[in-house]
Amino acid sequence: MSTLALHQVSRWFGDLVAVNDVTMDIGPGVTGLLGPNGAGKSTLIALMSGFLSPSAGSVTLDGEPTWRNPGVYRHLGLVPERESVMEHLTGRAFVRANAELHGLPDPGAAAERAMELVEMNDPASRVIRTYSKGMRQRIKMASALVHEPAVLLLDEPFNGMDPRQRMHLMELLRQMGSDGRTVLFSSHILEEVEQVARQIEVVVAGRHAASGDFGAIRRLMTDRPNHYVVRSSDDRRLAAALVADPCVRGVSLRPTGGLEVEATDFGRFTHVLPRVSRDLDVRLVEVSPTDESLESVFSYLVSS
Numbered sequence: 001m002s003t004l005a006l007h008q009v010s011r012w013f014g015d016l017v018a019v020n021d022v023t024m025d026i027g028p029g030v031t032g033l034l035g036p037n038g039a040g041k042s043t044l045i046a047l048m049s050g051f052l053s054p055s056a057g058s059v060t061l062d063g064e065p066t067w068r069n070p071g072v073y074r075h076l077g078l079v080p081e082r083e084s085v086m087e088h089l090t091g092r093a094f095v096r097a098n099a100e101l102h103g104l105p106d107p108g109a110a111a112e113r114a115m116e117l118v119e120m121n122d123p124a125s126r127v128i129r130t131y132s133k134g135m136r137q138r139i140k141m142a143s144a145l146v147h148e149p150a151v152l153l154l155d156e157p158f159n160g161m162d163p164r165q166r167m168h169l170m171e172l173l174r175q176m177g178s179d180g181r182t183v184l185f186s187s188h189i190l191e192e193v194e195q196v197a198r199q200i201e202v203v204v205a206g207r208h209a210a211s212g213d214f215g216a217i218r219r220l221m222t223d224r225p226n227h228y229v230v231r232s233s234d235d236r237r238l239a240a241a242l243v244a245d246p247c248v249r250g251v252s253l254r255p256t257g258g259l260e261v262e263a264t265d266f267g268r269f270t271h272v273l274p275r276v277s278r279d280l281d282v283r284l285v286e287v288s289p290t291d292e293s294l295e296s297v298f299s300y301l302v303s304s
């Protein structure tokens with residue numbers, strides 16, 4: 001069982017701060033690293049896997065620094081986002097080359113085992129140039145798993161996969177997590193993370209914005225102020241009644257018609273709105289959220 005520990009880690013490139021004072025522990029089981037594009041996920045994964053040195057702070061695996069530490073690399077497997085695979089090699093030769101780099105006693109057998117895990121034995125004799133996006137993802141995965149590492153890091157592994165491949169990979173990650181491995185994967189899609197990860201770490205603009213299980217992250221999201229457009233048969237009367245309720249922080253009339261409502265308690269608002277409109281005999285025509293995008297959730301989390 002292995003734990004990756006990041007302590008006050010920052011990484012800058014010239015003037016740009018890609019990772020800003022991040023402290024987190026990644027333990028056994030599956031962790032999802034969630035954040036919008038450019039949040040610093042790939043940089044964090046490169047720091048964890050020892051490919052990048054921190055500008056400040058420390059990244060350790062079971063107490064050992066990951067940067068320039070070959071002893072640690074034996075326990076780490078990395079599935080990068082970019083296609084760094086060799087196009088002209090067969091899948092088998094590619095996975096086997098990694099087994100040889102790790103100095104495994106029987107590289108051929110280790111490669112077959114790893115390819116079987118990701119269902120890549122059949123296309124293994126074809127050259128990688130002919131592979132689909134999903135197959136490329138899986139051959140990278142086999143290569144990362146060939147030395148049976150205790151820690152597996154995957155950068156946006158579900159990108160480009162079809163639903164069947166996606167489900168298979170999710171099952172594989174779950175299995176590895178329950179076997180006691182430390183598995184971390186990055187994603188910008190909450191639903192993807194929700195289905196596999198026991199623990200979620202949210203990063204926004206290089207900062208660690210939130211941490212917890214899916215329930216905790218979801219609560220943070222639903223407890224934030226929510227903005228809705230409400231159209232009804234009598235907007236003014238409805239506005240006066242809504243603003244009296246504690247779950248509503250503000251109501252304004254929109255120039256184009258309807259109301260803009262800011263609710264602080266999503267759960268309560270969903271009960272209050274129909275009750276108030278029924279009591280007033282005002283008919284609701286439209287209720288739609290205006291800021292449900294993941295970006296707005298992220299910016300709320302980072303400013304709270």
Ligand SMILES: Nc1ncnc2c1ncn2[C@@H]1O[C@H](COP(=O)(O)OP(=O)(O)OP(=O)(O)O)[C@@H](O)[C@H]1O
Nearest residue numbers: 013016017018035036037038039040041042043044
């Ligand atoms: N080698 C580099 N040189 C300069 N800037 C970099 C470098 N690597 C990353 N960055 C910058 O650091 C920030 C974080 O990038 P990073 O790739 O880690 O984010 P991300 O969350 O993985 O995004 P995406 O999902 O789009 O890959 C970005 O502004 C990026 O442009």
